[in-house]
Amino acid sequence: MDPFIRLISSAIPLSIENVDTDQIIPARFLKGTSRKGFGENLFRDWRYHKDGSINNDFVLNDTTYSGKILVAGDNFGCGSSREHAAWAIDDYGFNVVVSSFFADIFKGNALNNGVLPIQVTPEYLQELFNEIKKDANTQIEVDLQAQKITLIATESSASFEISSYKKTCLINGYDDIDFLISNTSEIEEFEKAQV
Amino acid sequence: MKKTLFDKVWDAHVVKKTEDGPQILYIDKHLIHEVTSPQAFEELEQRGIPVFRPDQIVATADHNTPTENQHLPIKDELSRNQLERLTENCKKNGITLYGLGHQYNGIVHVMAPELGITQPGMTMVCGDSHTSTHGAFGTIAFGIGTSQVAQVFASQCLLLQKPKSLRVNVNGQLRPGVLPKDVILYIIAKLGTNVGTGYFCEYAGNVFEDMSMEGRMTVCNMSIEMGARGGMIAPDDTTFEYIKGKEFAPSGAEFDKKVAYWKTLPTDKGALFDKEYHFDAADIEPMITYGTNPGMGIKISENIPSENNPSFEKSLAYMNFEKGQSLIDQKINFVFIGSCTNSRIEDFRIAANYIKGKKKATNVTAWFVPGSQLVAKQIAKEGLKEIFEEAGFKLRQPGCSACLAMNDDKIPEGEYCVSTSNRNFEGRQGQGARTILASPLIAAATAIEGKIIDITKQQLN
Numbered sequence: 001m002d003p004f005i006r007l008i009s010s011a012i013p014l015s016i017e018n019v020d021t022d023q024i025i026p027a028r029f030l031k032g033t034s035r036k037g038f039g040e041n042l043f044r045d046w047r048y049h050k051d052g053s054i055n056n057d058f059v060l061n062d063t064t065y066s067g068k069i070l071v072a073g074d075n076f077g078c079g080s081s082r083e084h085a086a087w088a089i090d091d092y093g094f095n096v097v098v099s100s101f102f103a104d105i106f107k108g109n110a111l112n113n114g115v116l117p118i119q120v121t122p123e124y125l126q127e128l129f130n131e132i133k134k135d136a137n138t139q140i141e142v143d144l145q146a147q148k149i150t151l152i153a154t155e156s157s158a159s160f161e162i163s164s165y166k167k168t169c170l171i172n173g174y175d176d177i178d179f180l181i182s183n184t185s186e187i188e189e190f191e192k193a194q195v
Numbered sequence: 196m197k198k199t200l201f202d203k204v205w206d207a208h209v210v211k212k213t214e215d216g217p218q219i220l221y222i223d224k225h226l227i228h229e230v231t232s233p234q235a236f237e238e239l240e241q242r243g244i245p246v247f248r249p250d251q252i253v254a255t256a257d258h259n260t261p262t263e264n265q266h267l268p269i270k271d272e273l274s275r276n277q278l279e280r281l282t283e284n285c286k287k288n289g290i291t292l293y294g295l296g297h298q299y300n301g302i303v304h305v306m307a308p309e310l311g312i313t314q315p316g317m318t319m320v321c322g323d324s325h326t327s328t329h330g331a332f333g334t335i336a337f338g339i340g341t342s343q344v345a346q347v348f349a350s351q352c353l354l355l356q357k358p359k360s361l362r363v364n365v366n367g368q369l370r371p372g373v374l375p376k377d378v379i380l381y382i383i384a385k386l387g388t389n390v391g392t393g394y395f396c397e398y399a400g401n402v403f404e405d406m407s408m409e410g411r412m413t414v415c416n417m418s419i420e421m422g423a424r425g426g427m428i429a430p431d432d433t434t435f436e437y438i439k440g441k442e443f444a445p446s447g448a449e450f451d452k453k454v455a456y457w458k459t460l461p462t463d464k465g466a467l468f469d470k471e472y473h474f475d476a477a478d479i480e481p482m483i484t485y486g487t488n489p490g491m492g493i494k495i496s497e498n499i500p501s502e503n504n505p506s507f508e509k510s511l512a513y514m515n516f517e518k519g520q521s522l523i524d525q526k527i528n529f530v531f532i533g534s535c536t537n538s539r540i541e542d543f544r545i546a547a548n549y550i551k552g553k554k555k556a557t558n559v560t561a562w563f564v565p566g567s568q569l570v571a572k573q574i575a576k577e578g579l580k581e582i583f584e585e586a587g588f589k590l591r592q593p594g595c596s597a598c599l600a601m602n603d604d605k606i607p608e609g610e611y612c613v614s615t616s617n618r619n620f621e622g623r624q625g626q627g628a629r630t631i632l633a634s635p636l637i638a639a640a641t642a643i644e645g646k647i648i649d650i651t652k653q654q655l656n
Contacts, residue, residue, distance in 0.1 A: 017506040018388060018488050022620040027599040031259060031273035033233035033280050035341075045622050050608060073506065075389045078422065078488070079620060080599075081324040082231065083340035104392050104424055105324060105338055112342035163356065165216040175342065180350035181244065183211060183219055187352055190210040190221055 001114045003173035007095055007142045008152070010067035013132045014059055019072055020079035021106060025088045027080075038084050039091030064136045069096045071128050076117075077106025086110045096142050098149065100125045111166050112175060116142065118149055124158040127151070144170060197466035199360055200429050201395045204335045204460065208318045210352060217354040223317040224251055225347045226303045227290070229281040230258040230601070231322030235345035236284040246288040248351040253312055254285050254292040257302045258323075259601045262564050262591035265295050274602070299442075301567020301593045304328035304535035308412065309569050311441025315430035315457040320347060325535045325617065326425075327418040331411035332438075333430035333460050335395070338419065358424060359469040361394040362462075365402040367476030372655045374545065375410035376537060376615065376634035378402060379417045380482035384492035386472065391423025394470065397462065398428050402476045408437040409541035416536045417617050420489040429461035481650050483522055484619050484632040486510040491619070495522070495637065496649055513621050514629050515609075522631070523649050529612035530561040530642040531624070533591075534598035537615035537635050538566030540573045546639040547579040555587035556645030562604060563588055564596040588642070600625045613641040 029041040046058045054061050070089065076099040077085060086109040089097065095115060100122045102110075110117045120128070131138050131151050139152040144167065150157035162170075169175060180187075198206070210219040232254075239246065246252070259274045269275040278295065285292040293299040299306055304325055307313045315333035320326060322344045329336035339353070346353055363382055396418050403411060411428045418426030435454050438444045445453050480494035487510040493499065499511070501518040511518065532538070532546055543565065555561060563583060565571040571593055574580050580590060597604040598616035600623065606612040608627030615638050616623075619630035631647075640648055 015505075016509070017504075020488070020618075020620045022599075022618070022623050026622055026626075027258075027601045030230050030601060031271075031277055033277055034237060035234050045626055050626055075392075075422075078388060079324065079419075079618060081322060081338035081340055083234075083322075083342060086340070101389060101392070103389070103422060105340060109340035109342065112340060163216060165213070165354075176346050176354045177238075177242070177244070177349050180219065180346055180352050180354060183352075184247075184350065186211055187219070187221070187247075187350055191351075 001173045001175055004095065004114055004116055004170045005144055007068060008139055009069050010065070010137050011069035011071045011098070011128070011132055011140050012059055012065045012067055013129050014070060014072040015129055017073035018075045018078055021077060021082050021085040022079055024077070024085040025082065030082060030084050035087050037091065038088035039093070042088040042092045065132070068094055069098060069140055069142070070094045071098045071125070071132065074100045074122070076102050078103040081105045083109040083113070086113045086115055090115050098125065098128060111170070114170060114173070116144065116170065118142065118160045120149065120158045120160060127156060197463040199462045199466045199468065200333055200397055200427055200460055201335065201360055202466070204316050204318065204333070205357060207316070208335070217356050219352050220318060220355050221352055222251070222320050222347050224253065224312060224319040226307055226319065226321035226326070227252060227254045227344065228258055228303050228321070228323065229256050229277045231341050232284065232344055233277065233280045234341045235348055236288070238345045239348055244349045246290070246348045249289040251351060252290045253307065254281060254290055255300055255303050255306055256281060256295050258595045258599065260295055260594040261602050262562070262594050262596045262604055265592045298568050301569065302535045302538065302595055304412070304416065305538060305566030305570065308332065308408070309441065309567060311438055311444030314438060314444065314453070315434060316460055320353065324419045325416050327423070328412050328416040328535055330415040330418065330425050330427040331408060332434055333427055333457065335425060335427070337424040358395045359393055361391055361396045361423065361470045362468040362472070363396060363398050364400040364471070364473045365398070365476055366400040367402070369402060369476045369479060372481050372636060372650050373479050374634040374636055375406055375413040377479055377482045379414045380484065380489070380492045380632060381479045382474065383417065383421045383490050384482065385474065386421055388420060388488050388490040389422040391418060391421040394423050396421070396423040396426040397468070398426060399462070403428050404431065407541055408433060409539040412539065413536055417489065420617060430457045481634060481637055483637060483647065485514060485516055485522060487513055487619055487621050489617065489619060489632060492632070495647070496651055522647050525611065525647045526558070527611050527613050527631070527641050527646055528558050528560060529606050529610050530559055530638050531564070531597045531612055531614040531616060532635055532638050533562065533564030533566070533596050534616035535566065535595070536617045538564060538570065540570050542615065542635040543570070543574050543579050544577070545635045547582045549636060549639040550586045550588070550643060551582050553586055553643045555642055558645045559642050561588050561642045562591055562597055564591045565593050567593050586643070597624050599623060600628070613638050613647065
C-alpha cells in the first residue's frame, strides 16, 4: 500500500445519495481474480448506455471535472461487501472520497486500500458541491496528519475523524496483516485457553 | 455489569485490546466463496504467508455458478476460471470445499447453518455482507472485504473497533400472511437504510421468539440493509432443536455441554443498548418495495409516498413509478424465489402451499432456485416439486442466481421482477431490471396472477 500524507487536487462532484456498491461496480464485473483493472468499469451503468455508448450526462464523462477526490452524496458505499468497489475507485485514480456518511464495510475496505474516506457534515458537503459547481477547478487540500480538509480558495475547512491506528497505517503504508502476524504468539495462547 | 448477547460473544473472543484503538478479535469460522477470495489467496502467496488455520475455513461455490446443467463445463470463461481458482486454492491450502455438484453445495448462508457449521456463541465471517444471516443462532457473524479475508487467512483474527449496540423489539400478534420477510422489510422501511451503520443489532420480542430458525435467518440476513454489520437473536430451544443432529453439530455429552453454555448467552435483564426501537406486530402488513433501496418499502395496500428530493425522484424514475401510485394490479412478468434471504425449505413450503392446485400466469417467467442441494432434496422429498411442476413452474439448481445476476439468470431491461431477495438496487438483477422485494408468499401469488395482488384481501390458510 502506498503511503498517504497530503493531497491537493480538484474534485469530481457526484451529488447522488445512497450510492451502493452495485452502482460503483456491477456484479457482472466481479469475475476477475486479481485486484487490477476494475477502474474501467467504475460506475459502469451510469457512465455508459446499454449499447456501450458514453452517457454524456454522467459527471465522470463531463470533461469540466477532474481530480483525485470524489465528493459524493450521503450514505456512500452501502450494500455488498465487495472490495472491488474500493479497488475500482482506487484504480480509476481517486485517492479520497468525501461524503456526509459512509457505509461501514466500504469505509473499511477503502482504508485497507489506501483510499481515504472523509466524513464531513451535510453543510460542509453542500459547501463543497457549491464551490465545485462555481469553479470546477477549485483546489481542495486534504491533510491527513492534521485531519483537515480545506477549500483553498475560500480557506473554509473542516476537520475529520480517523482512528489513530488507521492514520498511522495510511501514513506509513502499513496494513493490518503485518500487525496481526506480529501478534501470533498471543493468538496461539488464546486458542490454547479455549480448549 | 449487565451484558448483552453481543457483549458476551464479543468479549469471549477478544485476543488483545489496544488502548483507544482496534481490538484483535478471534474468528471461529471463516466461510469463503469464489468471488471475494482469489485476491486474498493471491496476496498471501505474494507475501509468502501460509493459511494459519485451514481447518476453520469452509468453502462453497455459489455467487457465479449456473443454475442449469451444473454437470456441464461452465461456458463463460471468466466464471469458469474463478471457480477453478477456488478449487486450486482450497486444494493447495487444505481447505474443505463443497463445490458445484457436491451434496453439501449451496449458497454459503444456507448451507453452513443446515450442516450445523453455524453454532451459537461463535464468531463467523465471510466475504459477503449477508453473513449477518448466521446471527439468527446467537452468533456474531458479519461480512468482510477481501483484505480482511486475507487477514483471517493469515491470523484467524481481525482488527476491529467494537461496534455500538442497537435493539429492535417487535411484540404482539402478527396478522395472517405476514412473514419474517415482511417483518424485516417493515423495520427497514421504518428505520431507514443507515440506522444500523456502526452498530450490531439484536432482534428481541415474542415475534422473533416464535419464529422458526428459517424465519430468524431471513430477518438477520437483511440487517445489513439497514446498515448494521450484523443482527442477532438469542439462542433458545428452537435454536438447539434445529442444530441437534446436524452433520457438523456436536453430539452426545458434548452437545449437552454446549447447550448449557449457549443458555448463558441471552442478554441480561437490564442490559443497556446505545439505541432501542419498539414496534407493534399488529401494525405490520405484507410488504413490497417500490424504489431502489430496501428502505423504500410500503405495506402492500399502501400507495407510494410523495417526497420531494432528487434521489427519491431518480429512484422512482428508474422504477417507472409515480408518487402516490398503488402497486396493486401492477403487471409483473418475472418472479424470483431464491437467494440467501428466502431459499430455505420453509420458503418453498409457503410458495407450494399457495400454488397447490393453481396455474402459473402465462405472462410470467418464474425462477425457483433452492438455496442448497439439501434444500432441493427436501423439496423433492416433501412432494413440493410436483406441486410446482403441475402449476407450470420448474425448479433450478442451487446458487445465488438472479439475486445479483452474476450468472446468466438476469432480468431483462425495463422488466419488473417480484423477488424474494434482499436488494432492489438499480441493475442488481440485470442492467435496467426493476426489482420489487417481497416475501415468498407475495412472490408465489404474483407468479400465479401475473400481477401484484392485495394478499390481505385473500383468505389464507
